[in-house]
Amino acid sequence: MDLVGITKANQCGQEQQTNSTAEYYNDNSSELYYSEESEDDDPTGFGLYGKITTTQLKEALEESTAIAKDPAKSTNLDIILHQNYGDRIVYLESTETIETSGFPYIIMFHSFIEHASKLRCYTDMLYESALQYGDDICFAITDFENYEAVLNYRPGTEAYWKRYKKLGFSKYRRPDIFAVDTDNRIYQFVGHLNADNIKQFSHHLLNDELYKTEPIPKDDEEGFVRIGVASNFEQLVLKSDIDIFLVLYSNKCPCSRELMPILEEVGKRLQDEDIIVMKINAEQNYLPLKYYAWYYPTIFFIRRDDKNNLIEYGAATRTVQDIINFIARHATDDLLEYNRNGRPRFD
Template sequence: MRCLAAAVLIFGYIATTLAAESDVLDLGDDNFASTLKQQETTLVMFYAPWCGHCKRLKPEYAKAAELVKDDDPPIKLAKVDCTEAGKETCSKYSVSGYPTLKIFRQDEVSQDYSGPREAIGIAKYMRAQVGPASKNVRSVEELAKFLDTKETSIFGSFEDIDSKLAKIFLKFADKNREKYRFGHSSDEEVLKKNGETDKIVLIRAPHLSNKFEASTIKFEGSTESDLTTFIKENYHGLVGHRTQETSRDFQNPLITAYYSVDYQKNPKGTNYWRNRVLKVAKEFAGQISFAISSKDDFQHELNEYGYDFVGDKPIVLARDAKNLKYSLKDEFSVENLQDFVEKLLADELEPYVKSEPVPESNDTPVKVAVAKNFDDLVINNGKDTLIEFYAPWCGHCKKLTPIYEELAEKLQDEDVVIVKMDATANDVPPEFNVRGFPTLFWLPKDSKNNPVSYNGGREVDDFIKYIAKEATTELKSFDRDGRPKKTEL
């Protein structure tokens, strides 16, 4: 029976996937222009079957095509195989990498696609490219169709489309057309059904509705600024679905539960755990934000906390207002999560720090810092310090290594410490803005709270001149211009 049930599930998934893929136009050299001439707006994916990125995008692309297939104004999604039937077309449009996505107005390129790569994000982005920012709903039937969606929507009911509230709504919609889904109506029957003549409401996506918060929230403000705040505070609800596309919407302090979040294949299982997080989040509304995230989409974040694997139950991770990291060590449960949040807010938890082991000896000219000894070796050493943040795989870092070692040897007897730290294996303190490798900072011994980014040359003489000039106390072996001092015989 289990095998039969599994087979049914697999067959259902395959059938759903194939149905969605059927909504994507399959184009080649022989029908590309003629087919696109019949469409108002088409997103075209130029791909190669062997391309890994294309394979990952394909199911999301198919889902997006299904989402927009009944849209008005119409939107179509198409694909072109650049290795077979579409070679000439791909060459014509200078496709040099895969996947390449372009937006066409009939058979003319309008622009390159620079939007999200997941289904709902693709649908939102494309809907923003056609027609007005807000869908004008002209009947109760159109309202039912508008509300039959998997997305959160913002809807305005206005007896007078020229009213102050309507103008605020339409202006906001125009500014945010690529981010949110909007609709409005002045139809008498629609207004009657909605119960009020002038209002703006946020309507949560059906799969996100729950017993802990209202599915529809009314805007009570009076300005565009009020509306911006209202959407920001309410769009994701008590426990938002945090994806790669929406991650920037979630600000610290933030608690995130990572597990098999999948609203396409397993909405019931996804909400089973989300509802338990909601039960706790309800108690701390306004104090801290909560979210759920797919463990597969955010494996890099799990790695930052030392997790290589997530089992059946969620892993709960947090960042406070200072961006310090914390993790729920106990097995996930409502009670354990409640206790974790209370202790986090009371500042009773020890932050998690990713660190290599402290070196057993550190007597080489270039000192090795790790997260666990960073304060002792860098901040509290009582000396001017130059620190390099590097990555083991970085070619520029490897080139700098012998130069950095020679510099350290020349300054061994000075009141200066030369330090390096592997920024891929250790947490970097937030005051050091490391975005590439190698990144270097100068820390004067009396001002360690204000690291100075080093942007000078990368030769030994360049470093000597800089340190000689910036050193708190003049160097013993070099003058302030970096010239070697003469020694008395």
């Protein structure tokens, strides 16, 4: 994943000082109900049964992540969280907490254990949202190295992570922020990082405005290019037993608009092949984070037997022949009409 941006050095250079201690959150008004059977089977996994409140949940979260109350036994991060944020911000170490809590999450990733005091400008931003939306969203922080454990996701290449293990992440690096809803859909925060935008991000999460989908088109098979949307993505892509050439586009993008007639011609020429040519308006449809379009158009080839290996089309030119050459080279099976170099077999 590309880094969204890097903050200015002076943004976090001065540690914020405070002598006050935030009062602990003690509002039992927000309640979560489980089925009647849950009185016995404890769906939260925290020793909580039936009707619970966000206060009870967050207290259990604190206990589950072993945050010590005794300052003598606490890390610098523990002390900062308790003294300044009460129980409104928790530290996460695994995805199990998210899956069993029943609440959506806003999670901020950085090197908090190493640079806790120097990252107060970021936790303060998160805290402002926690004050407003803490009844309904769990706000959490964790370290970059916990990506896989918390999100079942790890951005970047192996070289990226080898460099991290050797050098660590700078305290001036911008944190990564994700929303995770109760269906375990993951969405990354992008844009200018400030308290107001995180609040807006939280608002969108609560109102289910992050995970967009267009209606499934009735005529998605009439042309030579299939039209995908979020609600049929799993069926058309993830469960497909056919290779897929996938274009993620935006109607606002001139390059995307230029590509559409070319894509239609590619689909026409490959209509008898075991290939699906598909386009998805990525601005109007939520896709799993792995398929996120960081720019438009983003183009992937997805082999039917290796869905986790996204082969990205990165050529500078996008002519019909360029794209056919690319597809022929990466197709699981040889094409009927073209050899592996994209040349017609029967000229």
